Amino acid sequence: MEPPTQLDDLTGKTLVERYHIHGRLGQGGMGAMYTAHDDILDRDVAIKTVPRNNLNDVELVRFHREGKAASTVRHPNVIQMLDFGVLETGQPFIVMELIKGVSISQLLKEQGPQPALFTLQILEQIAEGMSAVHKSGIVHRDLKTSNIMIVNLETTPLVRILDFGIAKSIAGEEQTSTVTRAGQIFGSPNYMSPQQIRGESLDQRADVYSLGCIAFEMLTGRTMFEGETVMELVTKHLNEPAPRLWEVGDQSYPMELERLVAHMVAKSTGERFASMDVVIENIRDVRTVLEERLEQERLAEKVSANKQATDEELRKRNRLSAQLLFSGALVAVGLSIAVMNGFVHPMLKKEQEIVKVAPAKIENIRRKERLDRSQSTLAFLELGDQTAGDMGVLMDQSGDSTLALNNALKSGGKKDHIILLNSKVTLEDASKIVLLNPTKLNLRRCVGVNDAFLQEVSKAKAIQMIDLDLCKGISPKGFRYLSSLPRLTTLFVRGCDLTDAHLKEIGQTSSLLQLFMERNHQVTLKGVERLGGKVLPVKIVVDQPNLYLLSAEKQKALLLRHNVQLYRSDNVTAESFSLSNMMDLAGIGDMPPPSDKKVSDFADEVDLSKLGSKRAKNYRGGFDDD
Template identity: 30%
Template sequence: MRISQSKIQVTDGTAEPASAEITSGKRTCPACNVAVHKALSTCPNDGTVIEEPPAFKRSFAGKYQFVAQIGSGGMGVIYKAKQPLLDRYYAIKMLNVQKANQRMLARFHQEAKAASTLNHPNVISVHDFGFTDDDDPYMVMDFVEGMSLAALLQSGGAIPYKEALGIFIQIATGMNHAHILGVLHRDLKPSNVMLTNPESVVAEVKIVDFGIAKINKAEESSSLTQTGDVFGSPLYMSPEQASGMKVDARSDIYSLGCLMYEVLTGAPPLQADTIIQTMFLHLNQMPMTMSEMHPSAHFPESLEYVVRKCLEKDPSLRYQSMLDLKVDLVKVSVDQPIREQKYAAFSKTPSAIFKLNWLQIAVAILAFAAASYTIFERREMSVESERREAQARSIEQKFTSDLRSIGSEPLSGIDGETFVKQEVAQGKSVISFPGLSADDSALKYIEGNPNIISLSMRANDISREGFTHLKFPNLKRLDVQETEITPELMTALLNLPKLDHLNLSKTRYTRSSLTQISTLKYLRSLNLCRSNLSDDDCQIIARMTNLEQLRIGFNPQITDKGINALKALTNLTALDLNNTSVSDKGLTVLKSLNKLQDLQLYQTHISDDGVKTLAKMPLKRLSLSDTMIGSKSIQYLSKMSQIKYLEIHQNPQMPLQLQRYLQDKMAAQGAFVKIDRGAQR
């Protein structure tokens, strides 16, 4: 269910309520005739106060005050509500009883029972379930402010692996808790992962929607067996789930592998035009490596190993528990080696157990739809699982702050200085403040530390004097967002002799400070997104001829004049021009950048003529979403044989059938094309 924010505000009822006609669980506003759901006491259109139906009022009187509708979908509606006695907000999910059938009711009940079994910081909590006096089923859950991982991917594309690892470890942590209690999710995907602080260095994860979960209670085994549904989402479905075989925790691990692959590359590992074709791929084809899918990104070999191991067709070759997966993800996050990395062992062809033909797959799908809803039995902890648990405890003790930052322990009461003391005590070389703003004392404590090679922080709590402590002889990567580039910060940057990656997105700068940044001779990657850059600033950036990656998206003041200056950056392999004012004319100057492989042009003025220019460039990854391209672009794009990933969705001038045609044609050459949802078969 996609959540759409609403500004509907329920009044306190002091005004005289108007009478309203009540039909099918809704009321009609007497002033404007707009249908108003019975949970709301004011009309969202004109604010008219409407009296609530007595039955609904009795159900929640003294318990909850409804504030706003925050989501809706085929099954029902979600409201934000306040519990006055506790002064806390909750989300109340109500099933649309007018559209519900026994299948929906069973699934709704299943979600409530599965989620209520769990109690973990990374899993959504269900606090109550029941029926109103009108016999409408409802569920009271945690209220989560944030966005889904799917929405984050939609808005910004692939997430850098160092940022994504914290998300992955939290998912594995939450799912390990669920598996220990005998609950399988069976529908892990980006839209079912909520991020409560998506703008922070490490967002907090909440796993949601256990609507098709499998739990260890016999009463659930019958109610959902006759639904006729194929449980799960084909893009993330394990081979055994797709073929109707018995599933266990390793099926969720495969789904998490698909999720990780998409987060890191911007595209799912396997995708075809139809459900059956997609399931066939999951059964019979290994995906290309992440580096092949996203050639402009850098993935450690250990991370490629972890994701690929999750995606093994044979469950016995995958990680055998979320705990094992979590241990290796933590090791990747701190650059520790993973034991038994046998990269060559991964076969390009799947195990014979899942190598099925089309007829077998069709039969499997039919069988799966009718398969009995079996019970996931909780197993006793074996000697081997005890060994893994001990290993995990050892890892968590060694990397306490990493796990703190991703939700294994609460961060309440911890400040920046305390955090870095823990990091330094454990010999950390990569320090990322977990939702905390670094402060003067934190920087002072780690000043001059030769072991630190990467530092990521929000700097809004650092004073001008505090930046004088930003002295690290071996620092290679610095992420210091949402701040002002003061003379003190500028002096510190100029005295970081090995700095090669600099993220200054959402910063406030002067022309003088940008000029000084251009003198950083080792800099290879620069991010100045959302920093109010202009064409004149591009003239300065063009002096940085060693740059290989440049992100200057969401600076609409940049025009073709500024783009023209960038032709001097002949070493560029990746360029982000999203939401700038570049036009077709501006693209012509980029043809000279023969090393450029990744070009992002989301929300720009590019038309078919611009695509004709792009077709002559050696691009492997290209975003043309929400531009001005139309049908004519198809002939140019179809000739770009080197493309591995292409986005063309949100282009109303390009007919859906042509989008499908291009997707089919480029799939034959191993490329993924992201098209409009309506164009999917």
């Protein structure tokens, strides 16, 4: 492979009797960058030289034409091209305004991944500048983090797009391959679209891909693909699916952000955003969602802080009341002593009316304490005025389940709610649960919940809801037993190490309406499809990116073919998935979609008149349309 041409250092020289070169800023395979002084206009400028062997005669003519076009672009986010020409050595050069700032590459090197909202602010400015460039008929072809400068970083960040040294006219002649001439690549491998790598005719979607690569790097601190050689890098851009942010970054990312980047770096131009204007629109939508979410979090923190202040004030008052009560007690003791000694004033001898105060119900107080301590999302369904004894079995997180169940059986009657948090349960306990025949059963983090335990529990035919969160070691066979429960509508199985084989058995539960299965990262779309096929839609809450990042087309197919709706856990509110709604079969279709921003319109393609009003409303929920 022929190495890139090394340019002579032009420092100290004067170009075309006008530009006095002060020094070299940097050099790469595509040219060198210098600081210089324009002796005619008496201003400092930046000059880039391009190696002559990178351009044939036809491309040299095109360089002139595109330089002229680029010099007409006027936009605050695009560095202004002031002049261009060819040196006596045959080297093309470009004169640009000189700016002071920090490149995105330097920013990432110094600070690492950037916050989402700041990243979106920068991306929007880049897209706005590139939109102006594209409307001038030019494709940049070399957008990368080192070509994006940020001015006034600490105050009002302003993006300036640099370096049009390898720009191509959108309507120009057929473009030559970017990888074949002398083994060189015209562009930067970390940011090149598959179409550019293959040397295909390019349009603005090539720059959209590069912008997506910049977005990925800003959010994760790493390039989208890594490789030891250029060929390894370009092969990955050509053939490997783009990773999701969460696969590379050290944090989770909002679904809206994942989708935005995924659409920018789609391999196929047909799946990529069609223009920078479309990119801008989507960036603004995502910014709005994230800003609203952040504002809600701030308000929640403010409410929490106010509540803490109020609680502290109440504690102070209670302490004061206690002190006064103690003082009153001392007075009472003194009076008692005085009475015994006959020194009480006659007015104090008058009989006073004594009001008897009914004692508080101990069971209600204990019930509240236990519910407060459990911190369970299932603590629990419209308690109303029921006492703990009426409600079921409540336990602390280290409770003795056997003793509690025995006491419940002794008290007699059916128990609607049984909550055994962090308990060790036995097969004997399962038999007691069957005798109590609850409608809601919480076994979260319980040790001893296995196939045999669930086989016994499945005899309690009144069960409508079971929480098995973080119960490990249940095989698909265990869920096969639960499928025999005729009224089971809601199942919590978060963090249970589920596979598609488990979902196949869960799908046999004909009455199932709600499934919460976050933190089970072995499940796939194929397994989810097996959960459907029922009369009413099955609503499934997920946090697996391979599920919540499904395309709109696949979401539509999942609903129409399998009657399954996916919700991301971030978008599920207490109101939209309230437990009272879960148990109210008549109102199950009234659940709002997980996001109030956009909903897909594919319901229009379904004959809703054949579904009934309740079920038809479900078809209007679901994910945002991509």
